[in-house]
Amino acid sequence: MIELLLSNVLLKQFGLGLLLIVAFLVFKRVGRKWIETLAQNKRVNLKRTQFVIKSFNAASFLLFVAIFTIVLDLGFGDISLFLSSIFAVLGVALFAQWSILSNLTASVLIFFVFPYRIGDKVKVSDKDDDISGVIIDITMFHVILRHASGNIITYPNNLILQKGVTKIVAEEPVKAADVLSEGS
Incomplete structure (x- = not known):
């Protein structure tokens, strides 16, 4: 009886995990098409478009990992401790290069909202x-x-x-x- 319940739970988690992966891939593809269309309309050069697509992919991947760990109950506390440690080190490293980081962030904002x-x-x-x-x-x-x-x-x-x-x-x-x- 316990083995049946355990296999049902594992099967549900596997199905849910597979569904999340498919949703992530669809979201990534739709986002990429939308960014490319926006770039064509605004006559943005290829390097900048690729940078924005990479930024979008990285942000969506981090969001996917967070949702994946929460939904599948994979010990989010341990993962969040690991990620917060990485972000702390990155924060200290990037603080010295703040103007570079602000220019990159501004580049993404200009891509989406700059009217000229x-x-x-x-x-x-x-x-x-x-x-x-x-x-x-x-x-x-x-x-x-x-x-x-x-x-x-x-x-x-x-x-x-x-x-x-x-x-x-x-x-x-x-x-x-x-x-x-x-x-x-």
Whole structure:
């Protein structure tokens, strides 16, 4: 009798585990397609798209492992202790490289929510410098602008999220005849 109950429980856990793995694979595939479609619509370069897909895969895998251990009752306390130790070491290691980490995080945010695309002419509100030009690329660490003077400006991703950005809309050129007729 006990063996029958034990085999039923193991069979249910095996089926549930298999269902979770299939759900994870489907979720990963749908997420990848969605990110690729979004990248095409926003004209994002391939390296940045691959970075966002890798970040999505890593986050979804960690979420899957957490759900898997909770649902299958695999001793979450031991696993959480192990994971918290790893995150503590990573946190200390990454603290020294905080600006790099913030730029990578900002890159993911820019991928999803930045309203401007490559080819748009923008001006970053910076009181000290003239940060304006056409966006020629958005990388993992910088937004690259071509200034009207021809100079290339690389502006960090984390700062572009902190500053106001204005899209400069091209105005129709004013004809000399229109200006003269208004003056008379």
